[in-house]
Amino acid sequence: xxxxxxxxxxxxxxxxxxxxxxxxxxxxxxxxxxxxxxxxxxxxxxxxxxxxxxxxxxxxxxxxxxxxxxxxxx
Amino acid sequence: xxxxxxxxxxxxxxxxxxxxxxxxxxxxxxxxxxxxxxxxxxxxxxxxxxxxxxxxxxxxxxxxxxxxxxxxxxxxxxxxxxxxxxxxxxxxxxxxxxxxxxxxxxxxxxxxxxxxxxxxxxxxxxxxxxxxxxxxxxxxxxxxxxxxxxxxxxxxxxxxxxxxxxxxxxxxxxxxxxxxxxxxxxxxxxxxxxxxxxxxxxxxxxxxxxxxxxxxxxxxxxxxxxxxxxxxxxxxxxxxxxxxxxxxxxxxxxxxxxxxxxxxxxxxxxxxxxxxxxxxxxxxxxxx
Numbered sequence: 001x002x003x004x005x006x007x008x009x010x011x012x013x014x015x016x017x018x019x020x021x022x023x024x025x026x027x028x029x030x031x032x033x034x035x036x037x038x039x040x041x042x043x044x045x046x047x048x049x050x051x052x053x054x055x056x057x058x059x060x061x062x063x064x065x066x067x068x069x070x071x072x073x074x
Numbered sequence: 075x076x077x078x079x080x081x082x083x084x085x086x087x088x089x090x091x092x093x094x095x096x097x098x099x100x101x102x103x104x105x106x107x108x109x110x111x112x113x114x115x116x117x118x119x120x121x122x123x124x125x126x127x128x129x130x131x132x133x134x135x136x137x138x139x140x141x142x143x144x145x146x147x148x149x150x151x152x153x154x155x156x157x158x159x160x161x162x163x164x165x166x167x168x169x170x171x172x173x174x175x176x177x178x179x180x181x182x183x184x185x186x187x188x189x190x191x192x193x194x195x196x197x198x199x200x201x202x203x204x205x206x207x208x209x210x211x212x213x214x215x216x217x218x219x220x221x222x223x224x225x226x227x228x229x230x231x232x233x234x235x236x237x238x239x240x241x242x243x244x245x246x247x248x249x250x251x252x253x254x255x256x257x258x259x260x261x262x263x264x265x266x267x268x269x270x271x272x273x274x275x276x277x278x279x280x281x282x283x284x285x286x287x288x289x290x291x292x293x294x295x296x297x298x299x300x301x302x303x304x305x306x307x308x309x310x311x312x313x314x315x316x317x318x319x320x321x322x323x324x325x326x327x328x329x330x331x332x333x334x335x336x337x338x339x340x341x342x343x344x345x346x347x348x349x350x351x352x353x354x355x356x357x358x359x360x361x362x
Binding site: 045050069 | 153155156157158242243244245246247250267268269270271272273274275288289290293295296297298299300303305310338340342343347349350351
């Protein structure tokens with residue numbers, strides 16, 4: 001099945017801004033994050049079709065996953 | 075203050091005003107002559123339709139009545155570093171009457187690249203002391219309360235006492251979450267900002283909402299990607315200004331820009347992204 005992955009801020013560095021990926025059914029957000037060589041600690045907001053998601057959520061055909069880095073500086 | 079005394083002061087101010095504006099020299103003279111704080115003179119001036127001249131370029135955005143509201147407001151700024159320095163500066167120039175500032179640290183050389191209050195002369199000096207000096211130099215109508223401590227449960231009630239809006243300029247995620255809880259318990263709106271490299275975000279959280287809990291849920295490390303990306307001069311200035319714009323609208327009770335959403339800023343790609351939080355999530359918060 002196919003999902004769209006959107007990356008934000010520094011997650012785009014040496015990766016991409018938006019990409020359609022072919023994945024196995026039951027693939028979790030965490031597996032996609034890991035495949036992108038992003039650590040779980042770096043992940044801030046996760047959106048699935050514009051709603052808040054989590055690393056253990058599985059994706060469905062046609063979903064759009066958006067990943068923002070965790071930002072905490074002042 | 076008796077009515078006759080106030081009337082006497084008002085007459086002095088009116089006599090020396092210039093075209094509806096009160097020059098600072100007159101405000102200062104009134105303070106000396108009547109033994110009043112500059113803020114007390116400002117209150118009487120605004121109540122008698124005289125705008126202190128320093129605010130004249132705000133006039134079309136902020137009415138006299140609204141200026142009086144700002145004077146009577148209190149904002150607590152948590153952190154006096156990158157974000158906090160600009161937030162304090164902008165609040166003081168706006169004439170927010172009371173500002174509480176909280177920071178346990180002293181300035182170090184690596185603060186010079188971005189922290190507005192940090193100068194060579196002030197290296198080794200407490201950040202809250204620098205904030206006091208800066209505010210006194212910019213706008214003596216502002217009464218600053220300095221807390222030279224790390225924010226925590228033990229001091230939250232004292233610091234948040236009488237606060238209208240809290241400004242998050244912290245650099246630690248666990249302390250931020252403590253601030254979120256304290257503001258929620260004390261029914262104080264919180265304007266949040268955070269930065270890393272070219273990036274940042276801002277959000278407004280009213281009591282009972284949980285945007286920040288969503289943003290930082292389960293993050294125990296204490297820091298985000300800023301530890302790797304660092305922070306340049308322009309990112310804190312931009313996010314701090316977005317925070318202050320939101321603070322002013324809350325203080326003036328005008329429609330806020332960011333209810334139930336946060337705004338992610340990417341200055342490298344020059345993109346702003348809004349993320350919405352459904353109303354249903356409101357229930358997830360446990361209210362006391």
